[in-house]
Amino acid sequence: MSEATYEHHDYDVIIIGAGGAGLRAAIEAKQRGLRVAVITKSLLGKAHTVMAEGGMAAAMGNVYAEDNWMVHFRDTMRGGKYLNNYRMAELHAKESPERVWELEQWGALFDRTKDGRILQRDFGGHRYARLAHVGDRTGLELIRTLQQKVVSMGTDVFMECKVLQLVHDDDGNVAGCVAYWRATGEFVTFKAKAVILATGGVGKSWKFTSNSWEGTGDGHAMALWAGAKLIDMECIQFHPTGMVWPLSVRGLLVTESVRGDGGVLRNSEGKRFMFDYVVDMFRAETADSEDEADKWYDDHSAGRRPPELLPRDEVARAINAEVKAGRGSPHGGVFLDIGSRRSAEFIRRRLPSMYHQFMELAGVDITRESMEIGPTCHYIMGGVQVDAETAATAVGGLFAAGEVAGGLHGANRLGGNSLSDLVVFGRRAGIGAAEWVESGGGGAGFNYGEVEAAVNEALAPFERAEGENPYDIQRDLQEMMQANVGIIRTQSEVDEAIQKLEEFTERVKKISVKGGRAYNPGWNLATDLPAMLSVSKCVAHGASERKESRGGHTREDFPKADPEFATFNIAHASHGGRWDSPVTTDHAPLLVMPDELKALLEEAK
Amino acid sequence: MAEVTMRVWRGDANGGDFENYTVEQNEGEVVLDVIHRIQATEAPDLACRWNCKAGKCGSCSAEINGKPRLMCMTRMDQLPEGPVTVTPMKTFPIIRDLVTDVSFNYVQAQKVPALLPPPMPEGGYRMFQEDVERGQEFRKCIECFMCQDVCHVIRDHEENKVHYAGPRFFIRYAELEMHPLDTNDRRDLIREEMGLGYCNITKCCTEVCPEHIKITDNAIIPLKERVVDAHYDPVAWLGRKIRRKTKRSADEAAVQPAP
Numbered sequence: 001m002s003e004a005t006y007e008h009h010d011y012d013v014i015i016i017g018a019g020g021a022g023l024r025a026a027i028e029a030k031q032r033g034l035r036v037a038v039i040t041k042s043l044l045g046k047a048h049t050v051m052a053e054g055g056m057a058a059a060m061g062n063v064y065a066e067d068n069w070m071v072h073f074r075d076t077m078r079g080g081k082y083l084n085n086y087r088m089a090e091l092h093a094k095e096s097p098e099r100v101w102e103l104e105q106w107g108a109l110f111d112r113t114k115d116g117r118i119l120q121r122d123f124g125g126h127r128y129a130r131l132a133h134v135g136d137r138t139g140l141e142l143i144r145t146l147q148q149k150v151v152s153m154g155t156d157v158f159m160e161c162k163v164l165q166l167v168h169d170d171d172g173n174v175a176g177c178v179a180y181w182r183a184t185g186e187f188v189t190f191k192a193k194a195v196i197l198a199t200g201g202v203g204k205s206w207k208f209t210s211n212s213w214e215g216t217g218d219g220h221a222m223a224l225w226a227g228a229k230l231i232d233m234e235c236i237q238f239h240p241t242g243m244v245w246p247l248s249v250r251g252l253l254v255t256e257s258v259r260g261d262g263g264v265l266r267n268s269e270g271k272r273f274m275f276d277y278v279v280d281m282f283r284a285e286t287a288d289s290e291d292e293a294d295k296w297y298d299d300h301s302a303g304r305r306p307p308e309l310l311p312r313d314e315v316a317r318a319i320n321a322e323v324k325a326g327r328g329s330p331h332g333g334v335f336l337d338i339g340s341r342r343s344a345e346f347i348r349r350r351l352p353s354m355y356h357q358f359m360e361l362a363g364v365d366i367t368r369e370s371m372e373i374g375p376t377c378h379y380i381m382g383g384v385q386v387d388a389e390t391a392a393t394a395v396g397g398l399f400a401a402g403e404v405a406g407g408l409h410g411a412n413r414l415g416g417n418s419l420s421d422l423v424v425f426g427r428r429a430g431i432g433a434a435e436w437v438e439s440g441g442g443g444a445g446f447n448y449g450e451v452e453a454a455v456n457e458a459l460a461p462f463e464r465a466e467g468e469n470p471y472d473i474q475r476d477l478q479e480m481m482q483a484n485v486g487i488i489r490t491q492s493e494v495d496e497a498i499q500k501l502e503e504f505t506e507r508v509k510k511i512s513v514k515g516g517r518a519y520n521p522g523w524n525l526a527t528d529l530p531a532m533l534s535v536s537k538c539v540a541h542g543a544s545e546r547k548e549s550r551g552g553h554t555r556e557d558f559p560k561a562d563p564e565f566a567t568f569n570i571a572h573a574s575h576g577g578r579w580d581s582p583v584t585t586d587h588a589p590l591l592v593m594p595d596e597l598k599a600l601l602e603e604a605k
Numbered sequence: 606m607a608e609v610t611m612r613v614w615r616g617d618a619n620g621g622d623f624e625n626y627t628v629e630q631n632e633g634e635v636v637l638d639v640i641h642r643i644q645a646t647e648a649p650d651l652a653c654r655w656n657c658k659a660g661k662c663g664s665c666s667a668e669i670n671g672k673p674r675l676m677c678m679t680r681m682d683q684l685p686e687g688p689v690t691v692t693p694m695k696t697f698p699i700i701r702d703l704v705t706d707v708s709f710n711y712v713q714a715q716k717v718p719a720l721l722p723p724p725m726p727e728g729g730y731r732m733f734q735e736d737v738e739r740g741q742e743f744r745k746c747i748e749c750f751m752c753q754d755v756c757h758v759i760r761d762h763e764e765n766k767v768h769y770a771g772p773r774f775f776i777r778y779a780e781l782e783m784h785p786l787d788t789n790d791r792r793d794l795i796r797e798e799m800g801l802g803y804c805n806i807t808k809c810c811t812e813v814c815p816e817h818i819k820i821t822d823n824a825i826i827p828l829k830e831r832v833v834d835a836h837y838d839p840v841a842w843l844g845r846k847i848r849r850k851t852k853r854s855a856d857e858a859a860v861q862p863a864p
Binding site: 042043044045046047048050051060101104105106107109110111112115116117118134135137139140141144148149151152154159183212213214245246247248249252253353356357360361362469470471472475513514515516518519520521522523525 | 638649656660663702706707717720722728730733740747781
């Protein structure tokens with residue numbers, strides 16, 4: 001097979017994914033004078049980043065002057081239950097403020113303090129009001145700002161172009177990828193000296209999820225197949241507040257800002273139950289009465305934090321327990337009440353999207369009625385193992401940033417740390433890739449055998465006249481993962497998941513697709529499923545291996561954290577590099593934190 | 606559980622026709638749920654664009670019973686009894702079924718001169734809430750392009766697309782013009798190349814905006830005033846004459862003062 005077979009492009013750096021991390025990486029690489037392209041399977045500006053609501057965490061100290069990077073670092077590590085890559089947490093805390101201010105130079109319009117600075121709001125697990133925001137549509141502001149910057153720089157963007165697989169060069173470095181155009185179904189190859197993965201998350205493999213169809217773990221899977229390692233894949237964040245009714249919107253996100261701005265959780269008896277679920281780790285800093293908690297909103301020195309603002313893993317487990325104990329709402333959630341606590345005017349100004357979302361989709365007026373909410377699969381802390389400084393993976397020429405990268409958030413991510421992650425490490429990936437290119441990395445050929453194999457694999461479902469409908473497999477996979485590797489896990493269920501995932505692998509090999517190649521969603525789903533399965537296998541194996549409860553991984557049979565498990569990440573590699581190859585699991589020791597950073601954590605205890 | 610008949614346009618650039626699908630409809634469902642059910646059962650190759658299913662990304666725009674709507678925010682139980690007709694946006698070329706080629710909008714986006722702020726002082730810019738709020742209204746835009754779809758300047762006149770940016774970009778220009786930090790002057794561009802004068806304020810765009818942005822009142826009319834002020838203000842006119850202006854384009858001639 002030769003270069004002429006398919007449409008072909010040649011760049012210095014290609015970025016797969018056009019969410020916050022991908023666009024920020026593109027800006028950086030482009031600013032350094034490199035030939036850069038962004039490839040996205042959706043239209044530009046539609047990535048999952050738009051769904052982020054609450055804000056981006058950055059210790060600017062605009063509302064509480066006491067705030068600084070050291071407190072942010074400590075909050076991030078505690079929220080992550082110390083499984084974090086400390087260096088990523090440190091860089092993130094130090095660099096976030098610069099990245100927020102930079103967005104303003106590019107046109108972002110954040111909400112303001114009275115003296116004209118960027119307003120910051122409270123969120124779970126952050127000691128001080130720290131989230132720069134625009135009402136409850138901060139993600140939209142972030143993506144639009146970056147999108148407009150990328151476009152104004154004249155960056156090439158390939159839209160609705162789905163990458164199937166990475167391609168290596170003769171030295172075993174990553175040299176580009178093979179993709180297909182959604183509109184025509186024609187294949188296209190991209191050769192590049194460096195590839196940055198910024199493909200987001202994996203949540204579409206669960207039944208109740210806040211993720212869009214795009215969250216199929218393409219980047220996680222492609223990195224795994226290409227020879228990189230995935231870490232912490234068992235650590236999945238179930239956001240405490242997703243909609244539960246109507247069924248058609250079950251899982252749709254309800255922003256944490258509702259709680260940050262005064263909303264509280266109640267059970268069917270009307271009780272503010274979160275006071276019953278404060279674990280020792282957070283007891284000293286959490287209010288023990290409603291009166292104390294309510295004083296805190298206006299003045300953080302007047303009382304301790306309300307328990308509704310514990311980190312997300314704590315709140316999700318508490319809701320789950322209340323529902324299990326029979327104190328849930330009519331549709332299997334609990335109640336989130338802000339209508340009785342804040343004025344209608346305040347709610348409509350601070351939470352316009354939530355007001356709109358409940359009014360139009362559920363017929364509920366949140367200024368007067370409680371919302372019914374429950375946990376929803378939201379975010380994967382785990383991802384591609386990367387170097388903190390450069391976002392480089394173990395494979396030469398391959399970089400990863402944003403949700404697809406692992407390490408920053410440890411076992412549990414704090415709300416607001418994701419948007420800042422995107423810009424801090426998107427930029428670093430851009431620099432890392434540029435330095436790799438500038439130092440002469442990459443360029444040693446392009447393995448057309450891999451292209452051919454990927455194309456044949458993608459076209460196989462058209463050859464099978466009788467076979468399975470990809471939608472059936474997707475639905476069954478989502479139900480299985482929800483039931484067996486959901487918010488609470490046990491060994492027997494996880495073992496069953498591992499065995500069933502092998503059955504799913506066989507089913508995927510029998511998929512049959514109807515229709516032609518032009519904009520065929522059934523075919524597109526058939527090309528998603530191999531990635532979904534590879535990723536799900538890592539999640540299930542990680543969940544089996546981590547015999548303790550920590551952050552976004554809760555084991556009914558091992559309900560406590562085990563200090564032994566706080567010394568390593570569980571890491572996965574592919575044994576064979578194909579989507580149906582076995583996945584191996586081992587332990588990767590955590591980086592050892594320098595004493596001065598350890599001291600920051602000790603002070604906090 | 607009820608059943609509903611969906612009349613969905615299927616085809617491509619070479620033509621197409623309606624197909625009827627009779628499918629299940631459950632409590633609380635939106636049009637996109639029912640379209641997804643058709644995909645998962647009878648027609649896995651039915652093309653439609655969607656991402657967030659929460660009214661935040663603006664991908665699933667289509668015409669439902671003839672009106673531009675987001676499929677994810679249109680509840681089935683609020684549509685009239687009887688078959689529901691779903692067609693692609695009319696203003697843009699068809700790719701397949703409900704998916705249209707919206708690249709017109711991405712080309713327009715490339716023409717927008719970026720924000721040009723002064724250097725940032727230590728600790729960030731100071732701007733006040735009341736000053737950023739005007740721009741924030743326009744930045745709520747989710748780029749569903751339904752305002753472009755419904756705008757008669759281009760909906761029925763393909764030839765106007767070459768010299769008309771459309772409502773989505775008028776709010777973008779308005780946002781930049783009203784941005785407290787911006788130092789770029791885009792008024793001539795808006796007038797001469799973006800075709801602001803073609804808009805005769807029928808407010809169709811405002812009516813379809815799912816974010817309830819007052820496109821006409823808060824963006825287009827103030828923008829027309831600014832552009833016209835700049836042009837007919839005798840001092841500004843003289844200044845331009847001395848600097849570089851030599852001729853008036855047809856677009857300029859079409860600009861009328863706002864009523």
